[in-house]
Amino acid sequence: MSHWIVTTLKATSVSHFMTGSMWAWPLCETLHFVGLALLIGVVGMLDLRLLGRLRHLSYAAVHSLIPWGILGFVINLVTGVLFFVGAPDQYLDNVAWWYKLAFLAIAGLNVLYFETTQARRALAIGPGDDTPRAFKVIGAISVLSWFMVLYWGRMLPFIGTAF
């Protein structure tokens, strides 16, 4: 693909660094996987609580781990952007990447909806409390969409041709 986005990004020094340095890509891959583990660990615990599991924990207790989930997300956002700037064509031409982005959007909107409209109700969930059905639905959407993000990300080199 020789879209202007591709030519513009590929002309940047960041792009040259990502593809030219022997270290840059492997290092970012490693960080991307560490970030993934942090994100799935924290989000997974939160989702389990929303689904009514880990019931002896209050929602607020699990919520206190969120900064680490955000750290994982930021690590992956930064390294992900670096991959994209490094080789934009291998992602734009790759159907797996678009699926990954779509599920990322679903996961993001789900979090946004939950945190903006349900946060206060959620923080009232104490140890031993069951969760309302709406929370279970949100928890299920969250866990499924994050695992789909992981799945399509892992499929990038196989369905498309990303390295």
Added chain:
Amino acid sequence: MTDFFAALENLPFSIWLRESNSIWAYPTMLTLHTIGLALLVGASAALDLKVLGWGQAIALTDLRPMFRWMWIGFWVNALSGVVLLAADATTKAAAPMFLIKLGLIAVGVVIMAAQRRAVFAPAAAITRSARVLAAASLTVWFVAIAAGRLMAYPGLFFGL
């Protein structure tokens, strides 16, 4: 030992894994390996961060169910890992990075078992040694991830 890995690599199943273009062969095994990683290291990191003082409101005993997820992740990765090894056993078994990764996993599992004993003890308290274990656990798993990831770039280390 080399004969064993060569035999493993030449099993019909291993050849299929390596040479099939099916999405259900190598790609699916690699995806399962990543999901297992997320469960094992994710659950483990959550526990470690709590022990290291994050999430004060969480009682240590409340984290007992996390061990189930760690072990599920571990077994998903042990099984998918054996399958991935079978696909090119002679190359992987001779790769220093693979042996480093296996060593780190062994240390990680020993730490995990020690943490499990501490968390399931009648009076689960966060002692100094519990904090040391948690810091070691975080470090070992993250370095194991790095070693696994860097297996894809054999030229980067050891001049292979």
